[in-house]
Amino acid sequence: MAKQYPLILVDASGYLFRAYHALPKLTNSKGEPTGALVGVLNMLRKLIEEHRPEYIGVVFDASGKSFRNDLYADYKANRPEMPDDLRQQIQPLQDIIKAMGLPLLVVPEVEADDVIGTLATQAAEQGMATLISTGDKDMAQLVDAHVTLVNTMSDTLLDPVGVKEKFGVPPERIVDYLSLMGDSVDNIPGVPKCGPKTAAKWIHEHGDLDGVIANAESIKGKVGENLRAMLDQLPLSRALTTIKRDVALDLTPTDLKPASADVETLRTWYQRIESRRLLGTLEGGTAEGSAPGGTDAAAPAQTAYDLVLTQDAFDLWVARIEAAELFAFDTETTDLDYMRAELVGLSFAIEPGAAAYVPVAHSYPGAPDQLDRDQVLARLKPLLEDPDKAKVGQNLKYDMSVLARYGIAMRGVDHDTMLESYVLDSTATRHDMDSLAKRYLDHDTVHFEDIAGKGVKQLTFDQIALDQAGHYAAEDADVTLRLHRHLWPKLEATPSLAGLYQGIEIPLVGILSRMERTGVRIDSDQLAQQSQELAERILELETQAYVVAGRRFNMGSPKQIGAIFFEELGLPVIAKTPKGAPSTSEDVLEQLAAQGHDLPEIILKYRGLSKLKSTYTDKLRQMINPETGRVHTSYHQAVAATGRLSSSDPNLQNIPIRTEEGRRIRRAFVAEPGYRVVAADYSQIELRIMAHLSGDQRLLDAFASGQDIHRATAAEILGLPPEEVSSEQRRSAKAINFGLIYGMSAFGLARQLGIARGEAQEYVDRYFHRYPGVKDFMERTRAQAHDDKYVETLFGRRLYLADINHSNQGRRAAAERTAINAPMQGTAADIIKRAMIAVDQWLQSENPPVRMIMQVHDELVFEVAEDALEDASARIRNAMEGAAELAVPLLVDIGVGENWDAAH
Template sequence: MGKLVLIDGHSILNRAFYGVPELTNSKGLHTNAVYGFLNIMFRVIEDEGADYLAVAFDLKEPTFRHKMYAAYKGTRKPMPQELHEQVPVMKEVLTAMGVPILTKAGYEADDILGTIAKRCAAEGVEVSIVSGDRDLLQLADTHIKIRMPRTSKGTTEIRDYYPEDVKAEYQVTPIEFIDVKALMGDTSDNIPGVPSIGEKTATSLITTYGSIENAYAHIDEVKPPRAQKALREHYDMAQMSKDLATIRINCEIGFSLEEAKLDSLYTPEAYQYMKQLEFKSILQKFGEDAFASSEMEKSFRLVNDFGEAQVIFDRAQRTEEIGAQLVIEKGEVVALALCLDGTSIYAIPAVGFLTGQYLAEELERLMEVVPSVTVLDLKIQLPFLKNHSRRIVDGIRNAEGNRAVMDAGVAAYLLNPLKDTYGYDDLARDYLDMTVPSQVDLLGKTALSDAFETMPEKALNCVCYMAYTAWKSREILLGQLRRHGMMHLFYEIEMPVIYSLYHMEEEGIQVRREELKAYGERLQTQVEKLEQEIYAETGCEFNINSPKQLGEVLFEKMSLPGGKKTKTGYSTAADVLEKLAPEYPVVRKVLDYRQVAKLKSTYADGLGAFIREDGRIHGTFNQTITATGRISSTEPNLQNIPVRMELGREIRKLFVPREGCVLVDADYSQIELRVLAHMSNDKNLIQAYRQAEDIHAITASQVFHVPLEEVTPQLRRNAKAVNFGIVYGISAFGLGEDLGISRKEATEYIERYFETYPDVKRFLDGLVKTGRKYGEVKTMYGRVRPIPELKSGNFMQRSFGERVAMNSPIQGTAADIIKIAMIRVDQRLRREGLRSRIVLQVHDELLVETWKEELEQVQSILATEMKRAAQLQVELEIDMKTGNSWFETK
């Protein structure tokens, strides 16, 4: 007859909700319970080789059990809002998958499960019930298996129970389990139980007497006396509890095995839900059947003929707006996506006379004449659009002319900076209410250039969706940017900075290859030296890179204090070891070993792979990664070079200017504190900046009530930690950890700081209130930072959200200012005909490779444009240094 899987809907959702870390999609919907439920469901179906599937849910209205118990004591604990909102979503997903949802007015889900399980088992069907509720164990028999998942940190274990398993774990049979539950009670299930009888006593009574009734019949023999007295006085409650605990197996509910027959869960409708919920790992389970052909695809055209392409380009030049994207693979143009309107959508592969260069030139012409051109990702195309890039920054186009080209991906990033991708499928889902297959969905790992040969229809759809979503999303994105007050941010900062980032990538920075190799050899020697010293001090050889082995050596063999044992061994995280390092030299050597080993692997060995034939590293600078608006660096990450150790700082010696040049480094001084002073309008902090240069000494003087000239280096360090800590929403605990003082002392420091700068306190509190009210905060330039964590039911998540609310407007404003400075410096260098170029942007600093004869002019440009990038109530200051290596400029 086959195998039937029955799932206890609310129970498994509840288990998943508390077992899977908090997840939200790009629209702020909590999704962790749905995600966990689906993974459990897929696993069970696969384990069982199931033929049939159904899910039972409780209804909202009270069941007869609720009504029985209401007279005795209240109702169940309310469901968390984050879980409550996922219940209807879960039901919609199951419906889209064709899974029957079973409910019955007046009955709970377990009654429905019990009825159907017993009915089907009697007909020869093997049944598996999936639930986190132990009540269901009473249903176990030779043909009914109870499967109980337990999810923790995203990992699920499932325990199976037949009657013998119940007996082995609980010492009672499945039927006797009802009586145990009735005696001990269960407040989560509204079962009162018998006062003074816990699980251990209840189990002992039922193993002895077999049932509550038989125990009461032998009441004078019941032990211990406390249990005898309780059962004698509350026998009526015991009987009511047993009735409440007993699952009904004779509900009047219709059920057809045929309706529960498992076909494919991976339907086109379910695929759309997975896209909306952004379950990327689950999406991979869907095959080609999920991609139902849309009406839109009937308008897609593959253009291989040169003459036909020319006709299309001529027509495009006469349109008002187009969507376009040069498709780049392995540094080459493989196709052009082009959309002229809702029915003229083209994929033009680079074949024959339609070369990549030709397609790029045609797109450049369109950018010259078409009033509105929208692309998905502009920066990746700029290496092939050099004339376009040059004309923009040389000022041939005016400010309004710049608006002809729009990057839809960057616009989507501004509207929601918490996402990790802004591809055409993301735009379609988030702004067009369309669910379309992504490139990976369509092509898998096949390169698009190959796909035009091996799977032309899928390649066509992929490229055409790029063009269509770019074209269609333009006005929607602009409308949302306008409503959020981010048009100026988009057009005057984010769009121009695309060109500056491209110029920086194109320029690259020179690295001494041979010296890098020698540096790696020095690091290897240091690694080996530290390794031998650690072995000598610990008295044994072990794998220092193994946290398990290191923990055993430090906390067991050497008996160091502070060992925190986890399931996988002792924690050897940096924060744990840093506390021990001052007292135990071997721990300091372990930390040094880790840093030197990382320097070697990541930088000495890693950087060499990125040096091109011109002797320069051309890194990638990312605009749409960080939630605060900061630029990030990858391939390689040049913004995260460790400088705590002298060996780390020495990496910068390898970054040098080309012959005839020097490096000029201009670094904003305390820009985030200056932004805080301005945005908070705190008169004391503003005055402190205006009266002297050393803000940390002034803060120490005011906070610790000592004359400025008597501020000690230690007091200044403490004030500096508070100054910067306040910007990042530091807690008393965090400040105490940083300074090595008690939480009480740290609290006093923070309180004194806010007494000194009261408007800072009001400003930061106001940001948190704004974040709670609107779900987001903004920078001075209108950049939005959503903060869904503020509405979390988890205290730690809410606390994190509060810190984000306080920090994001400050850090984000600083990021906006450095972008403005970068744009202006880049454009002036080019506009004034200089050969000097920006080669690195690292957080608050710009590094310019400067021709020696242009040094004075470059220094003047940097000073002028960086200081004038924003008009604050306190002046922006920069530290500027010149050197023959990056090291010398620091």
């Protein structure tokens, strides 16, 4: 079992070249080359089978030149022409990848590295762990606490520690390291005779590339002469080596959700390339990674799926459901959006193999007569609303929301197989039905695309013929029941997991359904106004740029910008192009802006505001439901390995708050007339959990006495009275407090604080000296994780650590850092879920004029009637602060305002 990486990014072009040169030059019987293609496909299958990512992007280089050729005309000039037999394999490979349902990215004018760097950076900003599959050493510059590299061909993994071990420099110095060495393959100039050891040595001695350049005169020998001769070229090498992390993309990491495979297209391709191994994966006979289920959940000798078209047959099935101790239930609809989905049919299962589908709204030409939907729902309503009638489903939150549109308040949700799998082991597999059926039952389900088609011609469910629709829908209910019979005994065998599942995850299903359907009121006019103001501000910046420049120019043209900067305005030259012209790269713009020059700063602001407008103020308006005037997100319980909730469409966790323009977006999240927005946020919850779990007396005392924990930490490690701690010292202590939770090394701390590594290490050493309980906790947790191969939250949630005893030191170290962080993140997730349950119990029992509308990070957001604010705030605070008993107080900050931003 591998560590969970929600996002995997694949350097497909890199692997194609490596497979071509490393593997035999295979051909099919028609003489078509297939070796590199098959090699990459096997790599992809292994990668997905091992990691089962929630999101994945397979990235190829686009044909033609990139922006680096504008910087340096001879970039990659030494590369030979691509062999014809390799070129012939690119399009088939891309067609097969698409048929596999994997998102494929080919972005012109940049390289695959830049696309990957941008997506990995965006994912890190969301706190999402990313695994980059590549053999390219340049990618090591992207590695940090959230980004890891894996070389599938050699089965090696690089995290920050691994990068340092392999290259002798940390990830943040890889660009400097590569700039000094150059790259003969890409024709990037470097210092002649400067190899890996010399480059690492210089960076170790002088800090970074700028330090090496500044001390070039002190470096002796022939290699020192070579360095001094190349000083003018090194800024160019750095620009060519640096991976862009701000490519303008039409999608975000959470858009990279894989679709179901087009099995028939894959079969055609696999037959053409004559790969029996790949064909075997379609048949299920030789697929790797299958995991048979237990005998209690095995497929029955024959199925007994019924298509219910008559009243007598329906009455018989209702009687069977009434007599069953538990039944599986599923809906078929016209749309994945629960706010728009129309009910097409319902399926049930009462024992393995015995399932039925009741169609109520199939409307294709020639469709047979079906039972009336309203009459069917009226007959089922008492069963579906009976809290004592046990039901099981797969992602029942969706079905609950669909039924609510028809006036049915579904109760009696005893089990959800998605959540059973998630609580049992959040990292073992993806938790969709197809993946669960394959892993636990060794059963290949019929996929929706198999009966509905794909793309623009895909049918909605009401257009699918009943002979296909009936089997598909009934199978869903049947497989759900079989999965439950397999998974529930496993949960019951571990009482702490069963308690977490029944006490937190299952009660949350209905709460999240209500929150989603309630939604958040959005002031569309305000967003439109913000978009207009941003457009005006962008136009103003253009005008300002023209005024400062003294003429109009293309703000996207490096050549025109260079002419204005250095010929007309006389700005200092930071770097030069190979032809001797002053450079206008992004780094140069930032350096010039930092020096106080107006035009570079204007251009940077222009680009930032343009991105804010397109990504947020324009797009968010499109998500407003026209019927409700509100945005209805989807919360996901079974995505984050630690137990945290995530959301999509929109991703509420990613609303920007660091800039004034970003915070204004929250101002468009408004309350109904007569109501106010109430935001209730846990104060430093993960640090409080650390104090509780570690039992460190100084931390406990600081929280118990209500001290500013960051000031208290600074005072402890610096030996100062708290009142003498400066704001800069408090900032350093805050970085340590939060950094240790997330496994930050002294290298990372040094980078964040802008200090030397040795000084950062002293901070860390002093911290552990003053807080020995924290160090003991970390050591105990590591040891326990090595023994048990998992860690637990305060409430029994487990996070399994597949790599905790791995022979690769990098993997092992990454797992150890996860082991320390997961109990705190997971406990915080459990606490806020318990708080939601407590608040909802009050809302359901007393029905106050209060709506719970959002859960974001450690915050709950409510819409509260103006005359109920005082009482509601007190009740919310009590419920949240009482959600757990820790050795330190749980504190909740509550704010009130007309909009979400004003409530902070």
